[in-house]
Amino acid sequence: MRQDTIFALASGAGRAGIAVLRLSGPAAGQALRHIGGLATLPPARRATLASFRDPRDGTPIDRGLACWFPAPASFTGEAVVELHVHGGRAVIAAMAEALSALPHLRPAEAGEFSRRAFENGKLDLTAAEGLADLVNAETAAQRRQALRQLGGELGALYEKWRLALLHALARVEADIDFPDEDLPEELASQVRPPVLKLLGDIKFHLDDGHRGERLREGFSIVILGPPNVGKSSLLNALSRRDAAIVSSIAGTTRDVIEVLFDLDGFPVVMADTAGLRESDDPVEQEGMRRALSRAENADLKLVLVEACRWPELDSAAESVIDEDTFIVLTKIDLCRAIKPAALPGPRAFEVSAATGEGMGELMSALGEAARSKLEIGTAPAITRLRHRRALEECASHLDRFLNAGAAELAAEDLRLAARALGRITGHVDVEDILDIVFREFCIGK
Numbered sequence: 001m002r003q004d005t006i007f008a009l010a011s012g013a014g015r016a017g018i019a020v021l022r023l024s025g026p027a028a029g030q031a032l033r034h035i036g037g038l039a040t041l042p043p044a045r046r047a048t049l050a051s052f053r054d055p056r057d058g059t060p061i062d063r064g065l066a067c068w069f070p071a072p073a074s075f076t077g078e079a080v081v082e083l084h085v086h087g088g089r090a091v092i093a094a095m096a097e098a099l100s101a102l103p104h105l106r107p108a109e110a111g112e113f114s115r116r117a118f119e120n121g122k123l124d125l126t127a128a129e130g131l132a133d134l135v136n137a138e139t140a141a142q143r144r145q146a147l148r149q150l151g152g153e154l155g156a157l158y159e160k161w162r163l164a165l166l167h168a169l170a171r172v173e174a175d176i177d178f179p180d181e182d183l184p185e186e187l188a189s190q191v192r193p194p195v196l197k198l199l200g201d202i203k204f205h206l207d208d209g210h211r212g213e214r215l216r217e218g219f220s221i222v223i224l225g226p227p228n229v230g231k232s233s234l235l236n237a238l239s240r241r242d243a244a245i246v247s248s249i250a251g252t253t254r255d256v257i258e259v260l261f262d263l264d265g266f267p268v269v270m271a272d273t274a275g276l277r278e279s280d281d282p283v284e285q286e287g288m289r290r291a292l293s294r295a296e297n298a299d300l301k302l303v304l305v306e307a308c309r310w311p312e313l314d315s316a317a318e319s320v321i322d323e324d325t326f327i328v329l330t331k332i333d334l335c336r337a338i339k340p341a342a343l344p345g346p347r348a349f350e351v352s353a354a355t356g357e358g359m360g361e362l363m364s365a366l367g368e369a370a371r372s373k374l375e376i377g378t379a380p381a382i383t384r385l386r387h388r389r390a391l392e393e394c395a396s397h398l399d400r401f402l403n404a405g406a407a408e409l410a411a412e413d414l415r416l417a418a419r420a421l422g423r424i425t426g427h428v429d430v431e432d433i434l435d436i437v438f439r440e441f442c443i444g445k
Helices: 028-036 089-100 112-119 125-136 140-150 153-177 188-206 211-217 231-239 282-296 359-374 385-402 407-425 431-438
Strands: 005-009 016-024 048-053 060-069 080-087 105-107 219-224 257-263 266-272 300-306 325-330 347-350
Touching: 005 028, 005 089, 005 112, 016 028, 016 089, 016 112, 028 048, 028 060, 028 080, 028 089, 048 080, 048 089, 060 089, 080 089, 089 105, 112 125, 125 140, 125 153, 125 407, 140 153, 140 211, 140 266, 153 188, 153 407, 188 385, 211 219, 211 266, 211 359, 219 231, 219 282, 219 359, 231 257, 231 266, 231 300, 231 325, 231 359, 257 359, 266 359, 300 359, 325 359, 347 359, 385 407
Parallel strands: 005 105, 219 266, 219 300, 300 325, 325 347
Antiparallel strands: 005 016, 016 080, 048 060, 060 080, 257 266
């Protein structure tokens, strides 16, 4: 347990009906008695009415509720206090100033409450990351994934695998250390089948199309096409806000404009890009370079063509068409007589951003495309690059174990594989990644 006690605003900043300040540490109970004017601590985990005063001169600050959570039955595993006061800025500032005046109290750093929960065994690293994702979730799918990870599904899976490797390692080392003992015949060889199965499970887990990571970051859609084809208008229509400037002047968009929005519960990052055309303007050339670079990494590309010009395609736009491309014929309200020819591969849509015609069909297709790439099955998904790298390292050591000649080398490969899994949940060798994990949190978490 740490000796200092931290405090922070745990609710959102700004004016609100209620604000919650959280304290954690050995002096939390004493601080509650001083600021709440209480002779004794209130009953544990029961909201108690209190009159909060400045402990320096007794000046009244507010009336509200106090909740006392004695260690270790708290979020952090330490003594925790929550103070529920009115959410005006002046009240919050006065409460923070009064808490700062108490001995052994200091403002919390970003993520410090969650870090203490990890250090006191209340969370493993995957659960802590799930908590951060839950706080930052903007769509229903992100919330569901984060809640599963916070609930321990991902950590439990990796811990199950790690313990299986430790069990296998114990069997191999027993064969090495006690060759003269009456141990089961060919003890080390009995380890190979379960390790082979575990390696298959890990490789199957890795072969997930990066669904969990994509769900955290958002399904990437890039809009491409020549100038004045309606890219910015389509972006505004799909996102239902004026995110990009719409003008009849060619080349208005010269950089990538991103919009994040919720599409059927899934996060989508849609990018409007510079028009693709021949140009001697170095700024416009750089915009086109960025557009094509973004297209290379996109989950889905929307290649726009004016309906009146179909099936004519610019060479730059045609070069990016693949199985992850929708062709969108725009301005159909101006080309009623034009009908799209059948396409051999990518789907085609007729739309008008001005009238809304065809937008429903396009939105439905985009939602289905996002669902096919992001929807998580019953098994927990990898959500971070550090998880994936550790799993790849583990699989590499297991491959070497299966081909090891000497028993001592085989044992070392099992040990390194188990350590790689342990780094994901925080059981071993994680000091170098703690700051990276917890800096994502807000101050009060």
